[in-house]
Amino acid sequence: MSATQKENSEATEVRARILEAAEQLFATHGFDTVSLRQITTKAGVNVAAVNYYFGSKAGLEVEVLGRVVRPINESRLQMLNDAEKEAGGRALEVECILHAALMPAIQTIKESEHSDPVVLKLAGRCMSETGEEMPVAIKKLFNQTDHRFCAALAKALPHLSKAEVFWRFHFTMGAMLYSLTQHETLVMMSDGEVTADDAGKALQQLVAFAAGGFCAENACKGGGQ
Amino acid sequence: MSATQKENSEATEVRARILEAAEQLFATHGFDTVSLRQITTKAGVNVAAVNYYFGSKAGLEVEVLGRVVRPINESRLQMLNDAEKEAGGRALEVECILHAALMPAIQTIKESEHSDPVVLKLAGRCMSETGEEMPVAIKKLFNQTDHRFCAALAKALPHLSKAEVFWRFHFTMGAMLYSLTQHETLVMMSDGEVTADDAGKALQQLVAFAAGGFCAENACKGGGQ
DNA sequence: GTCTATAACTAGATAGAC
DNA sequence: GTCTATCTAGTTATAGAC
Numbered sequence: 001m002s003a004t005q006k007e008n009s010e011a012t013e014v015r016a017r018i019l020e021a022a023e024q025l026f027a028t029h030g031f032d033t034v035s036l037r038q039i040t041t042k043a044g045v046n047v048a049a050v051n052y053y054f055g056s057k058a059g060l061e062v063e064v065l066g067r068v069v070r071p072i073n074e075s076r077l078q079m080l081n082d083a084e085k086e087a088g089g090r091a092l093e094v095e096c097i098l099h100a101a102l103m104p105a106i107q108t109i110k111e112s113e114h115s116d117p118v119v120l121k122l123a124g125r126c127m128s129e130t131g132e133e134m135p136v137a138i139k140k141l142f143n144q145t146d147h148r149f150c151a152a153l154a155k156a157l158p159h160l161s162k163a164e165v166f167w168r169f170h171f172t173m174g175a176m177l178y179s180l181t182q183h184e185t186l187v188m189m190s191d192g193e194v195t196a197d198d199a200g201k202a203l204q205q206l207v208a209f210a211a212g213g214f215c216a217e218n219a220c221k222g223g224g225q
Numbered sequence: 226m227s228a229t230q231k232e233n234s235e236a237t238e239v240r241a242r243i244l245e246a247a248e249q250l251f252a253t254h255g256f257d258t259v260s261l262r263q264i265t266t267k268a269g270v271n272v273a274a275v276n277y278y279f280g281s282k283a284g285l286e287v288e289v290l291g292r293v294v295r296p297i298n299e300s301r302l303q304m305l306n307d308a309e310k311e312a313g314g315r316a317l318e319v320e321c322i323l324h325a326a327l328m329p330a331i332q333t334i335k336e337s338e339h340s341d342p343v344v345l346k347l348a349g350r351c352m353s354e355t356g357e358e359m360p361v362a363i364k365k366l367f368n369q370t371d372h373r374f375c376a377a378l379a380k381a382l383p384h385l386s387k388a389e390v391f392w393r394f395h396f397t398m399g400a401m402l403y404s405l406t407q408h409e410t411l412v413m414m415s416d417g418e419v420t421a422d423d424a425g426k427a428l429q430q431l432v433a434f435a436a437g438g439f440c441a442e443n444a445c446k447g448g449g450q
Numbered sequence: 451g452t453c454t455a456t457a458a459c460t461a462g463a464t465a466g467a468c
Numbered sequence: 469g470t471c472t473a474t475c476t477a478g479t480t481a482t483a484g485a486c
Contacts, residue, residue: 014452032257035479046453051481143414150414166415167430171400174407178399179392189368189375190391205392209438216437239470260461271471276463 015053017043022064031061066141068108073145075104080148091156095211099203101149101169102176102210106203109180146173157214164218172210179206240278242268247289256286291366293333298370300329305373316381320436324428326374326394327401327435331428334405371398382439389443397435404431 021043025034036057040047054060079100083092146169154165179186179202187196246268250259261282265272279285304325308317371394379390404411404427412421 030257032255036481037479047480048453048482052452057480139410139413146414161418163415163418164430166411166419167404167427168434170404170407170411170414171431171434174401174403175396175399178402179395182395182399185364186391186395188364189371189395190388193386193388194391202392205389206396208441208443209393209396212441213434213438216433216440218433261463262461272462273464273471274469277470282462 014043014045014049017045018050018053018060019064019067022060023068026061026064036060069141072104072108073141076100076145077148079103080152084152091158092152094153094156094214095207097149097152097156098172098207098210098214101172102206103203105176105180106206110200153214160214160218168210168214171213172206175210176206239268239270239274242270243275243278243285244289244292247285248293251286251289261285294366297329297333298366301325301370302373304328305377309377316383317377319378319381319439320432322374322377322381323397323432323435323439326397327431328428330401330405331431335425378439385439385443393435393439396438397431400435401431 018039022034022039025039025042036047036050039060040050050057050060054063080097083096083100150162150165150169153169154160154162157165160168183202184196186194243264247259247264250264250267261275262272264285265275275282275285279288305322308321308325375387375390375394378394379385379387382390385393408427409421411419
């Protein structure tokens with residue numbers, strides 16, 4: 001019995017160690033560049049274990065990404081639902097919607113700074129990676145969540161067309177992902193004006209920026225040219 | 226003589242064909258996933274030619290990226306310089322600065338739609354790719370340009386701190402890159418509200434959004450939580 | 451269930467013929 | 469200058485011992 005239990009707990013631990021190692025390596029170096037050997041070496045398990053537990057490298061990628069993205073999207077939706085429940089039938093404030101859309105991801109980054117250096121870069125990496133096999137299922141997951149947020153924003157900003165809401169939500173996601181993945185670039189570019197541990201302020205800055213963007217008038221008569 | 230000329234023109238044509246094939250393949254599939262063999266096959270040249278002309282795959286990557294990014298940044302700077310010259314010493318309008326910062330890249334995309342399907346995805350890809358060997362020189366090139374734009378924006382928005390200007394410029398770049406690289410995602414997500422050939426409208430939408438973001442007040446008292 | 455050993459393949463780079 | 473042929477080292481995936 002104890003032998004069986006030990007085997008089981010070790011078995012699940014192997015799977016968990018693979019996931020953890022893969023998460024860190026994928027986050028720092030990208031999906032394509034990290035090899036299964038790097039992952040299994042870091043995890044202290046055998047090369048074959050990945051194929052046993054996840055079928056293939058692509059299967060591991062999907063699982064790693066889902067494990068990171070799923071709780072974040074759940075948290076985003078729950079915050080939105082809570083806010084809507086509290087507001088009754090009234091439209092929510094734009095800042096409130098954006099806060100719910102942006103906070104969980106940034107919070108995850110912030111928390112991970114104590115344990116792993118980079119975790120959620122993964123989500124950002126999906127936007128430029130190979131992009132044909134793996135992210136299909138994940139994009140559907142995002143689409144569902146995104147539609148809820150776009151609906152809430154359309155309700156809060158009835159003077160905007162649906163297309164404009166989609167555009168601006170898209171811009172907001174881009175700003176978020178870029179600030180998550182390229183924080184060092186900002187630190188470097190700003191010559192000390194933005195310090196490395198400003199990740200907490202990113203949420204404030206981003207919500208303020210996106211709220212301003214959403215509340216802007218639609219047409220732009222252009223500038224210099 | 227004619228033989229030498231022919232050889233020379235063919236030699237430069239080999240180099241050019243490699244660059245063109247690499248540009249397209251890197252844009253659609255990313256730097257890491259594309260092999261030299263794919264590039265040389267598409268270009269109709271020999272495998273060894275890449276190492277002969279560019280030293281290594283990394284050398285080719287740098288050259289491809291530079292060829293795309295350099296003219297865009299030159300165009301951005303020129304538009305900014307022209308606008309500042311026209312304005313004398315006065316601060317420029319925010320929309321005007323953003324127009325100069327965003328238009329060249331989006332315009333390049335728009336033009337390339339007639340010849341190649343995707344060209345400037347390259348720039349977007351740099352934000353998540355391996356990120357240790359190649360983008361260093363390129364980042365410096367961007368930094369120079371970015372500093373000019375941040376200075377102009379700080380002058381136009383004196384009530385914002387320098388850090389806030391950097392943050393918001395960073396968000397704007399993220400929104401731009403995301404809308405360039407993930408345009409199909411937007412088309413898909415919007416269920417027909419945004420059509421595939423809306424690339425021309427992206428500039429208007431993005432300038433309006435970013436201008437609203439830049440003109441927003443700084444502190445955000447948060448929403449639901 | 452787990453791991454060793456290896457298969458089957460592809461990568462980037464290069465030496466040397468032309 | 470250009471290309472054929474090949475080298476070394478890396479990859480994923482799997483068959484089979486334990």
